[in-house]
Amino acid sequence: MEQRYGGLEAGGTKMVCAVVDDKGQWIDRLTIPTKRPTETMSQIVEFFKRNDITSLGIGSFGPLDLKEGSPTYGSLASTPKEGWEGYPLLQAFAELHVPIKITTDVNGAALAEATKGAAKGLDSCMYITVGTGIGAGAVVNGTVLDGLTHPEMGHIPVQRHPEDIYEGKCPYHGGCVEGMAAGPAIQDRWGKAGIELAADQNVWELEAYYLAQAIAAYTFVLSPKRIVIGGGVMKQEQLYPLIRASLVKQLNNYVDIGNPNEYIVAPGLGDNAGIEGAILLAKQAVQT
């Protein structure tokens, strides 16, 4: 029987849906903005129904309840995203009656980059997205990193830059890396969106300082073989060399990361890492 794999990359800004057949052909695709669940979800469920999918993979923004056996498995947990706190995302697709596999958006993207993207062939990598929020997923020993719940890497504490007085935007932790360096923090600190600040060197040096500090922490904790960084803020491609330079400075030769140009890279799958990961999860859902 022909398989029709449905993938949903559920992001804080937009929802990307796709359907792929078992020859890898893309059959249909839908991208809509993430509004309240009532506005957004009926369109998505309708899209997958119309395409008669045989399984579904979901990579979603978080935090998600992914504890085995939890009565709210697959639901959003506490989130500042309006209307989504506690939303039963997995259950919303129950009417499709197909196998579903759900993980975080960034775990899905890390899986995709390690399977067919910029970290192809490595048994260890990280995928970081810098956009509305900051999140990261990881593949360790060839397997997506999971544990008590799922990583929430955007919320690690960072040290304030000596010349920065911005207090941080995270409603939970103030000056965690998401609070200091995600898109909304750039907007809030400088009074303009990142895209309007493209020519301002100070903006991107400070941005790189915080991202490199988080990446130094990830390096100290996880020691990944490669780090893939994507997301809306990284469209400012001048950030890549600035991050590499700041990382080398902050590691201060304590850890040898090899060639920084090979350690910190752009997504090999471009903006498709998230949705490709969701499709890979749909394939896994059929296998299990």
Add this chain to the structure above:
Amino acid sequence: MEQRYGGLEAGGTKMVCAVVDDKGQWIDRLTIPTKRPTETMSQIVEFFKRNDITSLGIGSFGPLDLKEGSPTYGSLASTPKEGWEGYPLLQAFAELHVPIKITTDVNGAALAEATKGAAKGLDSCMYITVGTGIGAGAVVNGTVLDGLTHPEMGHIPVQRHPEDIYEGKCPYHGGCVEGMAAGPAIQDRWGKAGIELAADQNVWELEAYYLAQAIAAYTFVLSPKRIVIGGGVMKQEQLYPLIRASLVKQLNNYVDIGNPNEYIVAPGLGDNAGIEGAILLAKQAVQT
């Protein structure tokens, strides 16, 4: 043939050596202070020779070169520990002509705690030691966490406590968690060793603040199912409840760690986690 497994827990303060037979009986044991390699290593090599070991497991302080295929595999890398920078630890045992497996001391301890200690039965845990330095190892999906090199979790950046003016003791990163909260930082900040400060509540609340901040970061990055904390500083057992309370406060309900008393625990193997891990590595060395 009877196996005689040799284990070496190579620490910054002391070297613990043991020999165990294949029935699990402890045959011999030696603990000596860690001085310069010339003073220390001949005694250790002699100990293992005398005991006629059939394989050796080493859990060592770091940073170590553990890159596959490296010409300096098994050597110490840059370290502030006098005389040990670049020391070829693995090669020092070449004259024994037995299979040897080497990893970090804390990876060894994490393996031991997950195999037979305080995290027995869990496929994911961390082991943190707080002593001369701060280090941590992890087991993820049942396997010791490894990657580009090995984790160096003690060097993650932490935010300074608003009332703390101490600049940090790490020669590489100043105020990383090791620089703010390892034994030498306690001595340097307060002018006395931790053991003399046992009754001073301020000392341990500040200590718990920094350790909990690091543990929050590890939780956000790794999401371990349990965290085992040992090492000399943790002999101040009042730290355990203080760390749990500070961690809950710092996570601010963003991640559900369950019961903090089950999430943050003392080593199940007491001071033996490191040497038990080394013995487990010696067993693995024979299997591979």
